[in-house]
């Protein structure tokens with residue numbers, strides 16, 4: 247899959263899906279020749295290297311003519327030598343210079359992929375065919391090596407890239423910017439896609455045509471953030487959900503990131519992604535090395551769904567780990583919206599009894615069970631059970647819930663401390679805060695400084711001691727603020743700009759220890775809902791609470807957007823009560839269930855508040871979910887109609903052998919006296935015949951996969967000319983090949 251031609255000095259990385267070609271240029275730097283659909287390997291691709299010389303600064307080349315860096319497509323551009331586009335690397339040296347020149351020294355091509363120590367990354371499973379190319383560049387003036395890593399796995403249209411820098415000099419180097427990936431593309435005919443939003447409306451799809459200049463997608467909040475996800479898509483303007491080209495770039499990282507998409511004066515596009523260089527600097531001492539997070543570059547010529555499916559399968563099989571990888575997750579009930587802080591053991595047991603009668607399998611006790619945590623002004627940091635509320639302790643409560651035939655799960659917010667807590671009283675310097683400055687609170691709490699090993703140890707032990715004390719089979723790991731006054735009291739003044747990245751190294755080390763020492767626990771990450779939904783967290787925790795917004799209509803957009811990159815089983819999605827607590831909207835139980843089923847299904851309510859009719863309907867809903875949960879865990883998810891393009895949404899989960907599918911159809915606002923509706927499905931086998939059953943109705947129809955693809959599935963209750971369906975209308979269709 248990786249070929250090197252020593253005569254032409256070209257690397258061709260390819261599998262059946264894509265090609266990626268790099269050349270060593272006349273100036274010994276690396277040039278980017280091609281990234282796109284697979285092309286047949288041949289002796290040389292050197293004609294792809296477009297170079298010319300103009301009045302702008304000229305770099306010497308072997309043929310004596312020289313070329314202008316600003317005009318060529320580069321593999322890993324640096325600052326300051328004539329390329330005026332966004333650099334991937336800047337290094338400040340002891341003599342004050344920021345100029346570097348990394349040139350090719352050697353390379354290696356090996357089987358498999360090395361683990362990236364201390365950071366979440368893609369791994370290769372036994373039996374999978376993968377190859378890694380490491381290209382070693384060197385700057386002889388500062389005696390420093392730069393290692394560019396590329397891994398390609400046979401069955402994925404994806405390239406994993408990361409960068410390592412090794413300081414072999416006697417001086418301290420300040421790394422001011424180090425991108426995980428930089429990519430130069432030969433034209434600018436793209437529509438750019440980003441996943442942006444805010445609390446309660448996370449990862450909405452925003453698209454715009456690429457125009458001259460720079461677009462920055464980033465986070466400086468100390469979390470990957472709800473405002474911008476570490477993802478960028480570049481699609482051709484006519485690319486659709488199921489046809490056409492799109493490139494997707496995602497960073498496996500949970501902290502501050504930046505991604506720049508630049509369309510330059512010569513009609514090329516540069517895109518990069520990595521740790522946000524704003525407020526970042528890393529002092530690399532002699533002998534030390536620095537490793538960047540990993541970025542994933544996906545190519546699809548099968549439309550947006552093709553890109554999403556590659557991300558989904560790669561993340562399900564090669565990122566997410568542990569017992570619940572690719573496995574069905576228990577249906578859970580979480581007491582947060584049902585009780586908030588107002589609970590005691592009796593109330594919780596009653597809720598659990600009622601939930602277990604409905605068929606729910608896991609009870610999750612949310613915030614408020616520890617210390618003096620009776621509201622959100624106090625208690626964070628003191629992870630001992632509140633025996634006044636829960637006299638049997640967590641041990642006793644877990645036993646009681648287990649006796650009801652349910653697993654027991656517990657909420658933590660271990661990265662935080664309230665001012666009003668024993669921990670803060672004892673260790674006020676353990677928080678991220680600047681000397682002599684106001685300490686900004688958010689939700690009345692501060693960040694514990696996980697960049698300090700002693701603080702990270704405390705945080706690990708706070709959770710571990712509870713996990714050892716009771717039969718806890720699920721943990722919700724919450725995190726409810728963004729960083730301010732970034733400063734660590736455990737570090738010299740020159741290393742302060744390392745604090746955020748070191749925080750994440752600390753967090754990842756805690757999570758690594760926890761998942762290894764408690765392999766039976768299902769971890770779900772959460773950050774005020776979806777403020778840290780990223781591939782970094784998914785490496786440790788197979789699911790993330792997608793949003794605090796549980797309204798079914800809002801969830802259509804949130805789950806659709808999230809599915810651009812992240813697999814359906816990684817999205818926590820629960821049915822809650824109406825009027826909805828976030829929007830006050832009233833939707834039917836069917837609508838709420840039919841949206842939540844496309845995720846890790848659960849409930850966020852007090853089952854004692856349900857009417858008898860609703861209880862019966864919830865039982866039916868749970869039976870239905872159990873029928874499809876296997877399909878939901880292993881299936882391929884196809885987006886069919888976007889909630890961002892009108893009032894209809896449709897999507898489908900299709901089994902990998904294409905013999906079974908569940909289609910969700912949602913119509914948020916009714917069309918009065920509207921036309922007939924049909925939705926053309928993607929992903930089915932056109933040669934198979936299917937029985938199509940509308941859930942809740944007995945009627946079966948036999949329809950060919952070719953018909954469902956080309957003519958479509960007829961949806962809508964009355965086919966347009968009867969009584970209107972009303973707002974928030976939904977249907978589910980079960981499609982099955984019976985042969």
Ligand code: DGJ
Pocket residue numbers: 582612613657724726772773774775791793794
């Ligand atoms: C924010 C989370 O997103 C909620 O689900 C809930 O766990 C609260 N925190 C508890 O404080």
